Amino acid sequence: MPSGHFSPIPTLYCWVERIDPSSPHGHLPLTSFLPTSELCAWIRDEAMVGWGQAWRWQRAKDRPPLVEAGENAAITEAARVWDLVREKAQIHWAEGARDAWGSDLPVLPIAFASCAFEDDGERVLVVPAFLIITRGSTRFLVTSSIDSHDKPVFDTEVIDHQLPPAETLSIGPGAMCEEAWCGAVDEIIDALRNEEAGKVVMARDMTIISDSPFDQAALLEHLHQRYPQTWTFAVAGLIGATPEMLVSLHQGKLHSRVLAGSSKPEDADSLPLSLKDRSEHLFAVESVVAALLSVAQDVQAPARPDVLILPNIAHLSSDVYATFPQGSVLDAVAQLHPTAAVCGTPTDDALDLIHAYERTERERYSGPVGWIDGAGNGEFGIALRCGQLENNDRTLRIFAGCGIMPDSSSRSELEETQTKMRPLLEVLNL
Missing domain, CATH: 3.60.120.10 (Anthranilate synthase)
Known part of the structure; x- marks a missing residue:
């Protein structure tokens, strides 16, 4: 689908570095670095956790998709939007990061997504500003922005998260x-x-x-x-x-x-x-x-x-x-x-x-x-x-x-x- 249907499509810039295993970010629980809101996560044996928003695309409930009618047109629309974003993305690797990044790791950039049960419901794609990815004992930090001159600064604060009484x-x-x-x-x-x-x-x-x-x-x-x-x-x-x-x-x-x-x-x-x-x-x-x-x-x-x-x-x-x-x-x-x-x-x-x-x-x-x-x-x-x-x-x-x-x-x-x-x-x- 032509990109004009979804204009403007941003250029996403991602900076990748390997986290020093001796630093707190190298061994503390991943959720220690997350804020209390605006986070993304997918965790099982391995984990990806992110926070902040470098880019977000969202269609509100009842807003028709900009793709040809058909079953699950809303999900198909999200797929086409992401195709356009990932094609324009630029990835910058810190020294040693590309060599350490194994073939079993995802290909950057990465978006988290959620779609409604019904086709006329909300659908959302999010690329977090900060993303930590783990494979075994190795951790990587991916920092993302739609401004090539504005790399977000990684906040090293460790947060003690608590459930409400x-x-x-x-x-x-x-x-x-x-x-x-x-x-x-x-x-x-x-x-x-x-x-x-x-x-x-x-x-x-x-x-x-x-x-x-x-x-x-x-x-x-x-x-x-x-x-x-x-x-x-x-x-x-x-x-x-x-x-x-x-x-x-x-x-x-x-x-x-x-x-x-x-x-x-x-x-x-x-x-x-x-x-x-x-x-x-x-x-x-x-x-x-x-x-x-x-x-x-x-x-x-x-x-x-x-x-x-x-x-x-x-x-x-x-x-x-x-x-x-x-x-x-x-x-x-x-x-x-x-x-x-x-x-x-x-x-x-x-x-x-x-x-x-x-x-x-x-x-x-x-x-x-x-x-x-x-x-x-x-x-x-x-x-x-x-x-x-x-x-x-x-x-x-x-x-x-x-x-x-x-x-x-x-x-x-x-x-x-x-x-x-x-x-x-x-x-x-x-």
Whole structure:
């Protein structure tokens, strides 16, 4: 697409240096350097944390994308914008940094991204002014600006991040009270039994209100410590710990981790024996495979799912692999989202029922969240087990959803959403 559609497209300048391992920045927890807000992060075995904004692109809710109409036009628009930015980027390497930068590290520049569940919702790309990337014991600092003569100055202050005391927090209602939500689930169950869809994912929300702004870095660090098997993320005020990888793409090799079908951890052994959970999981896997068959090669999905056991919940889990010969990770995201794991199936029928009964504005919950690099590689999870900061960071709106099947019980599904909300509630001692 011509760059004029997205003018002005800035030139992004990035300066790269290796962090001295003997300095505090070489060994202290990465969150020690983060401010309390305006941060970006993607943490699992390795980590990327950033703060400040060198460049930000955002489309507000209901603002139509500047690309040709089609499914997931908003995500495709974000992909095209990033194509234009990364093509113009200029990278400057400090002495020794390029040699130390291994081939397994991302190609600069790097943007964090988050898109709404619905195609008409908010989407955002952020290149932080400061980015620390780790590989093993090696750390790099990437400083970015859209002004070649204004390299930002790295603040070396170490911050002691704290969670708010539980007594300063209060829990507020979501869009639907529990009774109303269960009633809506019962309506959906009736619709499923009448074969209006095969599966529908219903979400609900609640709010946590603080006397003072939440410390985003503290939330991030505690989520990572409690749930190291997940991908802990923060993008534009959306913070969480997702166990589900929508898609990772590295040099054409694609991976998607599908989670659907859940139980308590102590019941994990019986989870593969549940017909309801196996059927729910199969819908989710089939939706990913079907989306990939027209655009990818060598699509491989396991015959039987594994069981992923987290501290508070167990999931049926399947890893899907493929070769994605053309396009970036955001193009793959546009092809896959929404999967049956967060929407239902068939997609259009499930969305109709969601719009009729859910009454919860998901915003970026259950949408794609992750990062993309200068070669189009990257990782995008599904924004689950997360909360959106609002009201000047004094309100944390948390979400959870579950797959409704014809033989579901609304009370059991409510309990599942309560379990899925536990990560953030436990971190805050609520």
